Amino acid sequence: MSTPYTLNQYPLWKYLLISLVMLWGLIFALPNLFGEDPAVQISGARANIVVDSAFQNRVAALLDAEKLPIKRLELQEGRLLVRFADPETQLKAADILKDQLGRDYIVALNLASAAPGFMRALGLNPMYLGLDLRGGVHFLMQVDMDATIKQxxxxYVDEVRAQLRSEKVLYTSVGRVATGGVQVEFKDAAERDKAAPALRKNLSGLQQSQPGPLSLKLTLGEREIKEKRDFALQQNITTLRNRVNELGVAEPIIQQQGSDRIVVQLPGVQDTARAKEILGATATLEFRLADEENDWNQAATSGHVPLNSRLYKDRNGRPVLLQKRVMLTGDAIVDASSGLDPQNGGATVYVTLDGKGAKRFEDATKDNIGKRMGVVFIENKTETKRVNGDLKKTAFTVEEVINVATIRDRLSRRFQITGLESTREARDLALLLRAGALVSPIEIIEERTVGPSAGKENIAQGFRAAFISFLVIGAFMVLRYKRFGMIANAALAANVVLIIAALSTLQATLSLPGIAGIVLTMGMAVDANVLIYERIREELRNGTTPQAAIHAGFDRAFDTILDSNITTLIAAIMLFGFGSGPIKGFAVTLSIGILTSMFTAVTGSRALVNLIYGGRKLTTLSV
Structure with missing residues (x-):
């Protein structure tokens, strides 16, 4: 049976566990105290472009010649990070480096953690800052789904023609109708009846109807339309993600919003025009036979390219000699997926063409079995440079061979590309074939830019709001509950530390709504202490001894605290599940705050109360 002297005491292991949790919180929250440095991130535009110590010295010399002070240079996994003391120097350096280094390097603005090197070596990183705190650009893009279905x-018009020709069906016309679908007109009803089962077998995804006595209409079903729309949206997201990589942006956000919109947030990017150029760039593919008769290296060294050939470079900078005649363009590709060759187990890519492309490719490859074929990736870009204070745009084209493979058989609607070194290379190639160009047209319907100074001001205002809230709440608790109020304030401070540590550990993104979630959590955290302390006061008024009152206050208030926090947590989970963007950020910090406040306001504050009052003979309580 417990006595008044043993009611409010924790065993040693509980104190150790609470201490370990707080130590973890302090360690993982610490990197956030050091802030971030404005930085320029430089990486190679192609795999063969090396970023090493020699390149580091070259960059240092370029900036030194322009008398731009550098805080620090760091080589990180094939890229160079140049830190500066202020954003103005960062922007000047970025313009100079873009101009001097040329197109072989990607120069991007960034913010880098200013935490000491040993912290970063231990994997201790600050939490990410959202667009409203760090600055950058925000785009909301609308995907033209009507154009997707039309494409x-x-x-299918070409596919239907190909099927009818293969079945030797006589028809008068095949075309897309304005109301949607593909309509075929036949010479007589017998030809229509002959075509119907063949088209149903080979084009099972289309529904058939007969709008006229000699007509057959093929339409996409609701399920097929939904699948095509979803596929087009995901392909566009994949394409945009690939293009954002060109900017070298840290922590970009590219996500679906609703059924036909895409949100793109690029923290740290201030050049809106540059971002729009990258996101709206056009790309295509070409399939060409390799020039087997001439030496590729000799053509590259001498500069004398055979009349009917063109000299390219692959992704590693090696010369590739291909014939001028184009066998097929990427416009004919409707799907591509990676897999393993069933014959030798090697990595391969399976490509599917539309009807017109299949016929053309079959004719082009039937006489070239055993020869090599190159896949050329072509991207049209626009580069913006500041010349004499004015922005000047220059259009240019990037052409590189992403694969050279051997033609094993006559290729038609579905074929495979072999000769790949790894499954990863196969996946990358399939991705390029599918996502080299935007599948559906997109339009930027909303555009916002948040400057670095505005982001810094938002951080200052958010910190000020949180700090003032903490002071006001703390003052209220001390005035209302005296020494117990001070214990609640210590638990509240620990709660804030644990929230920051959790966000840093999860590498979650903190935004202004997230700061609002932290401030709200402060009020909710002391709310638990208010319930406990009022219960203690009630017990004391009923004549209970101080030790028994403390015990009853914590134990009997716990169920109420648990229920109220669970209901709030359910609301936060719903916000995260159905919300997007800033709402998700608010839900994340609120959810973490609820869980940490349960620990600090109940377990943490009780541990402090037990340390101060446990095992002592008490006559009064300062509550």
Whole structure:
């Protein structure tokens, strides 16, 4: 049976566990005290472009010649990070480096953690800052789904023609109708009846109807339309993500919003025009036969390229000699996926063409079995440079060979590309074939830019709001509950530390709504202490001894605290599940704050109370 002297005492292991949790919180929250440095991140535009110590010295010399002070240079996994003391120097340095280094390097603005090197070596990083705190650009893009369905139906027109020719069906016309679908007109009803089962077998995704006595209409079903729309949206997201990599942006956000919109947030990027150029760039593919008769290296060294050939470079900078005649362009590709060759187990890519492309490719490859074929990735870009204070745009084209493979058989609607070194290379190639160009047209319907100074001001205002809230709440608790109020304030400070540590550990993104979630959590955290302390006061008024009152206050208030926090946590989970963007950020910090406040306001504050009052003979309580 417990006595008044043993009611409020924790065993040693509980104190050790609480101490370890707080030590973890302090360690993981610490990197956030050091802030971030404005930085320029430089990486190679292609795999063969090396960023090493020699390149580091070259960059240092360029900036020194312009008398731009550098805080520190760091080589990190094939890229160079140049730190500066202020954003103005960062922006000047970025313009100079873009101009001097040329197109072989990607120069991007960034913010780098200013935490000491040993912290970063231990994997201790600050939490990410959202667009409203760090600055950057925000785009909301609308995908033209009507155009998507129209493109799909247009591709089916060629497919239907090919099927009818293969079945030797006589028809008068095949075309897409304005109301949607592909309509075929036949010479007589017998030809229509002959075509219907063949088209149903080979084009099972299309529904058939007969709008006229000699007509057959093929339309996409609701399920097929939904699948095509979802596929187009995900392909566009993949394409945009690939293009954002060109900017070298740290922690970009590219996500679906609703059924036909895409949100793109690029923290740290201030050049809106540059971002729009990258996101809206056009790309295509070309399939060409390799020039087997001439030496590729000799052509590259001498500069004398055979009349009917063109000299390219692959992704590693090696010369590739291909014939001028184009066998096929990427416009004919409707799908591509990676896999393993069933014959030798090697990595391969399976490509699917539309009807017109299949016929053309079959004709082009039937006489070239055993020869090599190159896949050329072509991207049209626009580069913006500041010349004499004015922005000047220059259009240029990037052409590189992403694969050279051997033609094993006559290629038609579905074929495979072999000769790949790894499954990873196969996946990358399939991705390029699918996502080299935007599948559906997109339009930027909303555009916002947050400057670094505005982001810094938002951080200052958010910190000020949180700090003032902490002071006001703390003052209220001390005035209302005296020494117990001071214990609640210590628990509240520990709660804030644990929230920051959790966000840093999860590498979650903190935004202004997230700061609002932290401030709200402060009030909710002391709310638990208010319930406990009022219960203690009630017990004391009923004549209970101080030790028994403390015990009853914590134990009997716990169920109420648990229920109220669970209901709030459910609301936060719903916000995260159905919300997007800033709402998700608010939900994340609120959820973490609820869980940490349960620990600090109940377990943590009780541990402090037990340390101060446990095992002592008490006559009064300062509550």
């Amino acid at each position: 799909i139906e247009d591709s």
